[in-house]
Amino acid sequence: MALRRLLPALRPYIPRFVPLSTAPAVREQPAAGPGALPGRGSAKAVRPPVPAVDFGNAQEAYRSRRTWELARSLLVLHLCAWPALLARHEQLLYVSRKLLGQRLFNKLMKMTFYGHFVAGEDQESIQPLLRHNRAFGVSAILDYGVEEDLSPEEAEHKETE
Structure with missing residues (x-):
């Protein structure tokens, strides 16, 4: 009432x-x-x-964006603008990984930051997103990100694959 x-x-x-x-x-x-x-x-x-x-x-x-994608973008934007989170991000990642476990932590990251900034893990997983964006006139700039310690030769070999 x-x-x-x-x-x-x-x-x-x-x-x-x-x-x-x-x-x-x-x-x-x-x-x-x-x-x-x-x-x-x-x-x-x-x-x-x-x-x-x-x-x-x-x-x-x-x-071309779905409502949940726009909501995720807004959430990630506000989290990235939060000074306390930026100052202690490594400690927060470590603690959340320990509290949630690796599997739940990975799921949470894919639903937020990783899902916002990364198209996928391999060539096959990014194809649906590339097709969807291309239908709306949005092209892609693909960047290979290496997150492990590799020698320059190993990194070059993985990049050419």
Whole structure:
């Protein structure tokens, strides 16, 4: 009953969730193939449409993200801005690993920081995310991260794999 009286007063402060289309918007890209060279005739190479991403429009820029991904991003942003966490992150990781155990600790990290910053563990696990992002016009920059002590030769060998 009290909630019914409070809701109209709080309505301006409650975020509105507008249904967004998750279908990628497309725009035609001009052909720039060998048929488009000057002096070679007017044959045009046909290219598939390239999705358009308008980062000036927040609704459009985040269209490809799911609600739980945006919530995770907000959580990670706030945790990374917390000075106490940054100052004692190594101790907190050690204690949480001991309290939760390795398996639960790994699950928690994959749901938060690791899941936010890392696409996957190997080439096969990142493919669905790459396809999803590509459908919305977002390309990937892949970086091989080595988190163990390796000789330069071993690191180069693993990188070429």
